[in-house]
Amino acid sequence: MSGNLDTSLHYFLIFNPKLGQKEGTEHEKILFFYPQTISIGDQTNFVGLTEGYIVCTRQFSPEKPCEFIHTQKNTITILSPEPDIWIVMSVSNPSQPGKDAKQRDYVEDETDEFILKRVAQQVYSMWTLFNGPLLKLPQDKQPINYEQLRKRVDQFLKPYIQQMAFDQLDIFNSLDGIRFLPLNKNVYLTLISYVNSIECNFQSTIPSFKFGTLLYKDNIIWSSLNQNDTRSIYNYLTNIVKIGSDSSTGGTSWMILNNNGEPNWHTKGSKKNGFLNMIDLTSKSTLPFVYLEDKEKQTTMIIYEQKDTIILFFIDPVDIHLLKFEELSASLVSKFEFINPILDDSYTKKSFFDDQYKYIYFNQMNLAIRASIKSKSPELTKDILKILNDIHADFETSSENISETIIKTQTDRWIVAKRIDFREFYFIFDNKNTTLLEIDEEVKNLTNKYFKNLFIE
């Protein structure tokens, strides 16, 4: 080991403490472990260690179990998304060679715990989106076939975790917001009218047919799902299917059902215009199931792409044979063909404000995020990212109800962050040699000017 090492995944673990109760069978508790390069003995040790953490910290906080553990080398987040299921994600802290050749210096506070928590949650919600709750699956068949579950989790999560870049996580990951396409009211109403009329038309013959979500590239226009489902679907579409990104970047994959009816990652280049998650119009059996709302009933998800407009539909798997895909695609083409240029216009149009300022705006109430700086952009240097993360953590956790933070960085930039009633603003100013008062005035002016429709005093 030499040179500087960035944040990377140490291990990802899912276990059920109720299993493997007998001595010597502890490894049975493990439902999923990544990477497999770690020996089974070490894997079992990690489980034991986590159980230890949980039991130990429960003494101090019986209501809320331990969420984060910071060690010299690792930052660990623990999540229990459903009873008897624990997800543990351990990330190696960045390090560099120390003075002593045998020792390495670890940067212990570099990794933001909120980001990790969010990532672990995302992994879980991706699983439930396509598979339902973890323990739901084996319970269908009595007795629980854990062997099968382990196989499926491995099949599903391994490729997903493999493609995640742990060294590139930033504030956008922790906010996990949804970008909405800014649209004129009339265009918006027209689109909703299209969507409604398609839904109504097909519902008259297939009552279970439902419209789900409408996107243009990676911006949402309208979603009929609840917020959490919308977020999961949005994650899937933007991070995995990578809608809206250049097809040249590759790595596009989507979820389809294999011959056994199990969800499988499918990577076969990019495909535009048409039903995304179908090999062809005749193979309806590859359409994946998703679990929405109460996560109990599975419905089939149909994704259609028409020149960067992405439309999701849901239908009861029993009714899938009734749906005429050609008819659906024909009605979509006729409706969306001419509105595409308008959407493209709205998408590419940068407001004066976006040009002028570096900012991130996030509204927790509808998860809407707007930003003039892009994730992974050079603007966001390490120290800036760290400050943003810290401020966000303060907003989230501080008991003092912090509503405003102003920071001058070592490189003479100003970062102003405000949190007003579930809305978060982050502004980054490059103007050196300005005073605190001037910056405060500037922020006041720009909020008055550009956010005058919102009550954010």
Next chain:
Amino acid sequence: MSVELAPLPFKIEKGEKFLSYDERLGQVIITSTNGIGFVYLDDPQAKRNYYCSDKPIKDAKFSPNIIYAAIKFSDNDIEILQLKTGVRYTHTCKNVKGSVIMGFFWTNNENLLIITNFSIELYQLADGQCKLIKDTKNLKILNFVFSAKYGVLLIYSGGNQIQPFLFRAQSFDKIPKFTVDSVQSPLELTNLFITRIHEKNYCIYGDHFNINIYELNLETIYKIRTIKLCLPGPNSIHFVDNLIIVHSELKISMVYDLKMIQKDRDLDPKKESVEFPISAIPMSLKELSNNNINSSSGSITSSNRDNYNEYSNNSQQSQQIQLYLKDWEYIHPHYIFERESGNWFEVSLNFDKISNFLQFDSHKIIPFLQDRTLANAKQALLALIKTIIEYKTENLEGIGKIFDELNRVLFQTLNRNNTELLQKQLSSANAVASTTQISGSGSSLSLSNSAGTAQSDKSRSLITAPPSSPSSPTTQSPNKDLWQKSSPQPNSSKSKLTLSNGSSPLGGGGNQIPHEDSLDLSIASSINKRSPTLKSDHDSQSTNNNGSSLNLRSTTVSRTTQNTYKAGNQFVPRASRLPQYILVNSVDMHEKVLYPIYEKIIIDQSNYNNSSNSSSHNSNNNSNSSNSTPTQVPINHHHQQQISGQREKNQFDSKYLISVVTEYIRSLSFASCPASDKLFDLLISLFVDNNMFSQLHQYLQYYAIQDSENIAYKLLSIGEIYPPALQLSLDMFKRLQKPNIIISTLLERKQLLPAIRLLRSIRDSDVEFYQELLTPYSVSLFLKEASAQNNDTLFFSVFKYFENYNHISTANPIFEKYIKLFQEKFGVTHLIYLKKHLSHDTNNSRSNSPKLISSQ
């Protein structure tokens, strides 16, 4: 749909003789031993206006301004009587020997037309003289038809040819002859009519087989169509609401729509068959149910009673009145005079069940109904739209197109009316008089089309509590006082008049559109409503409207039939008013279509809940545990399935209704028509009922739900079940420029510092408003909240803020306990500004109190 006969209040009494009906003035001219008189046919009191004459009268005509009367005593003499002064003189026709006066008419207030068997002569009345200004001689006139309303004279000299003349002020022009296609010869001129259908003038000639239609323009007359009757035989023709009605001898009345026939023919020009009428059934007697006006909407029992009453009325009257009598005289355009009894009837149309006749082709019915001017067509149209939505006979796209068409017409009319009003406004010397006229005509001009009309009147008081119940968000609205004088509260009453008239002052939008305020009023009264009558009580009202003469938001409830008489007891006949095609605005659509459907879903839902409750109660009894809580009762599987099925159905219906309402809002928005806030209210209710908060949020995010105070209050009340709605509500109040409401909301939620921050920013931007806002009472509210929170730092900060800006006075007892509290907590040394006053005050009473407070 059927042809209806409505008895008119006027009746020719014994001793009276019917002379003629003046279509232009809408008056029946009668004579008796008293002299000559006239009665406006649509005058509910049928008031007779008699003018004395001692000679036996052959015929008489009144000038349009009722200043002169022309009276014929003999074949050659016409006496002209100045009605007010009684001055009269006789004009004798000095024509060729043997000439006889066949007819005479006032072409305008000063021009008298005399038609003899040889000539037509036009006279100018001036200085008590009759001066010939134009004549045409050497004609052979067998018969003629004259329409004063359209200024057309048709001369018949035998054969099949008709010679038309067009009249204008001081003159007339001859235009080329035209030939009437008819197997009958000579022509029956009683079957020749001049009328206007959809803004075009026509000559219409009917015989036993056909109706021939000739279009008339300034230069020529030409045939455009023949309607081949499906029931040949003797008939009489009437014109009602741009439709041709043929009363057949077979006691059937057929309705033809020229527009629809032309459309059909355009599609299939070769078709030469018999034309099927829209309706062909015997006419019926109109139900004279006055309880239409009084009945309240909605309740099933009352409508049942109405039906019963109507039925009994109907049967009573049909016993008294017989239809299609031999002695009926069919008076152009749509009256019937029963010679024997002297009774008068108006022929009208009932558009109910119209779909029976047009095979429910909404693409035909809706344009047809839109082309009507009668109020009950609007009712039929709304009922039809409701049926289409409820039974999904059209898909959503089709419904959207119907909305688009309605709103297109609405927008055009709105714009035209606004332009006309603006012109009137500009040309009128007396601004007040003209605005009352404008409001009297049923339309009001508001320069802002948006619903946010309430913005202009910032009611600047901080003491406003948000509404406690979501159902009546307006009741505590802060500008209530402003509106109390001029308009009713929207939710205060369920009566029809209130609902339709008073709905929009707060939300704006609704009454900016001229519309028949209540559909259930009789035709006459609803047309009267559009009359440009000057109303004495309108002056005070327009001054109430914030002094802005253009901003007429109030249409009063009191505007009923009686109002027509207010202007000096002068009855204004319908004939002098312009007909207006029916318009459907967002208030109508909400009240008559969308809300009733919503109500039905709610009733279904609650019925179902009740039945499921009662059944669970039964099972409760069976298990002998009637005292246990019903929530724990096991419900059998079948029943559970039923419930979930019903819930799904309701959700399905609700979602469909959301789509329909959205479609309507889209259509309104595209047509730039104002949308009533009730639509948005309904939409929000639907979202909330179905837990579709995420969707609601998205609608608000994209401003698909328009800002209005009612909606902002509604969101505020939803905040309890969906917290983000609070944020949205405050955003909306900010856009509506109601910081006072935001502050009181924040105070209520104990968010003192944000409230003070807002105050501070108001101080920076609008000092005047700031001072109005901060009454001692409102300051004390801040202090009260601050002291109640057990947070000394907070109390200190709040107190110091108000102290620093001189809002706390020792003089006002309201602050006494807070000053005392502050002293107790932090000591008098921190009272930098008040310290002086405190010591001072004890000696010197209240002379030094700050300016702001002293004014209170």
